[in-house]
Amino acid sequence: MNFWQYSSPQYFYPLAKKMAIIFFVLACILTVWGLYIGFFVAPTDFQQGESYRIIFIHVPAAWMSMIIYLVMSFWAAIGLIMNTRLSSMLAQALAPTGALMTFIALWTGAFWGRPTWGAWWVWDARLTSELILLFLYIGYMALRASIEDPRRADRASAILALVGVVNVPIIYFSVKWWNTLHQGASVSFTKSPSMATSMLTGMLVMALAFWMYSIAVSLVRVRRIIRDREANAGWLNESRGAS
Amino acid sequence: MKPRYKRLILVVVALALLTLGATFVLKAFRSNLVFFYTPTEVLAGQVPDGQAFRIGGMVQEGSVGRKEDGVTVRFEVTDTIENVPVQFIGILPDLFQEGKGVVAQGRINAEGIFLADQVLAKHDENYMPPEAAEALERARKIKMDKQ
């Protein structure tokens, strides 16, 4: 079997359907498991009480918002350099999910900030850059929507995504750059996490669930994009008749 | 001039600019972008005159008290060297505790009391269950007793 054949929309289309189902099922299982750990197993925080439990949603969403931007830019760049249609379609499919994750991170963060910091919104570096990330997603989708020729839309938005990539590391390292209200990262790759094990497990399981969900939703969306853009190609009608 | 040389010159110029940019970024990292002042800095007069600013530190143990009107809170912010009295009217955030971090925004009056418009709790990076926190606390006490 030639692995590369799946870079063609025609072969990817049926594969995406199978994969989407698998990832949806995984997402459901992991969400139930993660929420169970989060609400029943993980202990109450000694300082923040119960309100810390929002991290089981907030932190995975914040992670995903940044990761999706990177993945989206990666596929956009591949589409720009290698001139492959499917890569650009993937980038296009990822953007709404990324924007949703950014929104969830901001929203849950506001709910958590009110009882713990005493303010719904604080203009510190990390919150601000997350907000800018939301604006970047919106700009990306707006540019895409307003260019009618899909190939030009692919390439123009790829350039925009790459320009915006500079912003994602700013978000991640802003905690170290600016000495602000937002706490330092609780999980880091260099030192052991300063969290109880069950809290960490819950958070990681939820993060995995968010990964699965994002992949599944993007696959469904990429199928719709393929349907829209390849509507004139003969194979789509054939496969629709078959499946 | 051949197109190849032109491109080479442009690449060299761009790389030189990027290197220069990187050095400025490094320089920016090393300089201190201040978010709040410590009580020591406040008492040493390093704060802007007549301007609103932020003061940060720990809430001094045993310093929190309310006035007779029931809404005015007074406490002292300390960096373990100096203390600054703070007065605040309003609801304190849940995480506000004696001995914990706090950031207050406002201005200092003629008597040297900091009149806060907003009080923000600054929590640390540790999430742990109460038992673990107690264990840590006990360990610290034992260590101090030994000394």
Next chain:
Amino acid sequence: MFSAFLSVLRKELLLAFRQKTDVVTVLFFFLIVSSLFPLAVGPELSTLKIIGPGVIWVGALLCSLLALHRVFESDFSDGSLEHLVLSGEPLSILVIAKIAAHWLVTGLPVVIVAPLIGLQFGLPSTSLILLVGTLLLGTPVLSLIGSIGAALTLGVRGGAALTSILILPFYVPVLIFGAGAVVADLQGLSIDGHISVLLASLCISVALAPLAIASAIKIALE
């Protein structure tokens, strides 16, 4: 290569001087917008002093946006942009020439007028000098980054509004550090960090923005 740069620059400046209304419009926009703020906020000098640097910076930023759409659009619609691309000279150099001209006719006047508005906001003279300095460093970055948006939206319906949505998020760091430097100085803080970041963004955007713009133009012309 350098002569091509100069000839594009000269042509653009000549065009701008023939149509003085463009430059004058941007300047008056800046003056009027900045004068609206005291009317909205109130004439209290202590408040105005605090918001002054920010207002002037936002004004400069909006002016940059206002003029952006013209950088490439007219050349794109009459076909002369295609000639530039086919001229054989490196496109990024020609792009820099166009942006330099754009900055000279819209950015620089704003920088020169800024101290006047600063006086209206009761800023002390040291702040005024610093304001001019940060604007001198920052407005070229605004022009460079903004031109990426202008090039990406060439020939697109509603391009001017779209450019603003695309570009404003990228203006944020420049705004924060540009206005922040003046405010920090007013509060007696060190501004080395702010100036370093502004210098860094100037260097990096001069190096990278022309590349992005050149490829965006080529995409638009295909």
